[in-house]
Amino acid sequence: MSIDLVLYMVLGEQNANLNSENPLRAGDLFSWLRDIVPTGQRFDVVISTRPADARSREIDYALKRYFDMNKLAMQAVARAESS
Numbered sequence: 001m002s003i004d005l006v007l008y009m010v011l012g013e014q015n016a017n018l019n020s021e022n023p024l025r026a027g028d029l030f031s032w033l034r035d036i037v038p039t040g041q042r043f044d045v046v047i048s049t050r051p052a053d054a055r056s057r058e059i060d061y062a063l064k065r066y067f068d069m070n071k072l073a074m075q076a077v078a079r080a081e082s083s
Contacts (some may be wrong), residue, residue, distance in 0.1 A: 008047065015076035035074035 029048050048069055 012047075030072065033076055037072060037075045041076070042077055043076055046073040046076050048073055052067060 033046075050066070
């Protein structure tokens with residue numbers, strides 16, 4: 001685990017304590033997003049890290065995983081209301 005990730009987790013936990021409606025979640029992003037997106041639940045922010053299996057595979061596979069992860073994450077982010 002990198003220092004940056006540890007810092008984000010600490011800050012995220014502090015924020016989650018202030019906002020019990022949207023607690024911090026850690027786990028497999030792909031399966032979580034596949035469950036959440038069809039429900040219509042949306043979030044202000046989705047923070048993700050590189051897919052764990054992307055670092056040990058060929059570049060085409062890694063790029064596909066990044067694309068899939070970002071496509072799912074973008075579907076879970078709430079659209080900003082225009083003023």
